[in-house]
Amino acid sequence: MTTDHAAERDLVLTRLIDAPREKVFRAWTDPEVLTRWFAPAPWTVPRAELDVRPGGASLVVMRSPEGEEFPNRGVYLEVVPNERLVVTDAYIEAWEPAQKPFMTLILTFEEEGGATRYTARARHWTPEDRAAHEAMGFHEGWGKCADQLAQVVATL
């Protein structure tokens, strides 16, 4: 993908987290751990089911402060333990199309001076969807979740 394409369609969050990458990867792949940080407080995650393998389904239910629940479904496309996870919402299971393919999430976990360089790249199908996601508060929401992620990883 050229830089131009990436700039048009990707939203990126990156953080250096003071923990080995095995723990950061676990926070993304162990459902019990994921529920503790995945939703920006005061939102919560009452339930997560993660079948972490290429073609496996991911379901994360988010609950608003008012108690309304929002299921997020996706399918893993690529799984490299402790290094890389790719998941898309274009499918709700293998290979049932979602109503609207919105994004592919590319997560990388790199060793950097004893810590973990954690990068979440949300790659959208269109520049319009990227803009909508940014307007919905991508940077604030994912930033808050990254703080929560770092806190939870410190307890593992």
Place this chain on the structure above:
Amino acid sequence: MTTDHAAERDLVLTRLIDAPREKVFRAWTDPEVLTRWFAPAPWTVPRAELDVRPGGASLVVMRSPEGEEFPNRGVYLEVVPNERLVVTDAYIEAWEPAQKPFMTLILTFEEEGGATRYTARARHWTPEDRAAHEAMGFHEGWGKCADQLAQVVATL
């Protein structure tokens, strides 16, 4: 996927081909063989590049009788040798989004009385795309290609 969803979004071609499924699978995965049957004559396939593994890219160039070339790009999602292939045009490589996710192609090769039950299921993201594909001549085009496929397989 429920039957209703399938009826709304899938187009299906199935044929019993008098050959072992290894040969039918090879006709889909060996670029040199694929070029001999993949385009309905008088269209041709001047070039095919198939990286047959989950996440691998597929490029098949089709040439019209007038000499105009049309590249078809996709990415393999699932590969079970001699049994099953899943490829989508939602990506042009892992994991670069295509301009428009149109369909996921689910190919199955089943042993049936010494022959091969070959089934190609084109699963679209929307009922509108399914209808457009059908109107573009899915049944005629894929039927003609299935005839060509059977003829080429007989020479392997």
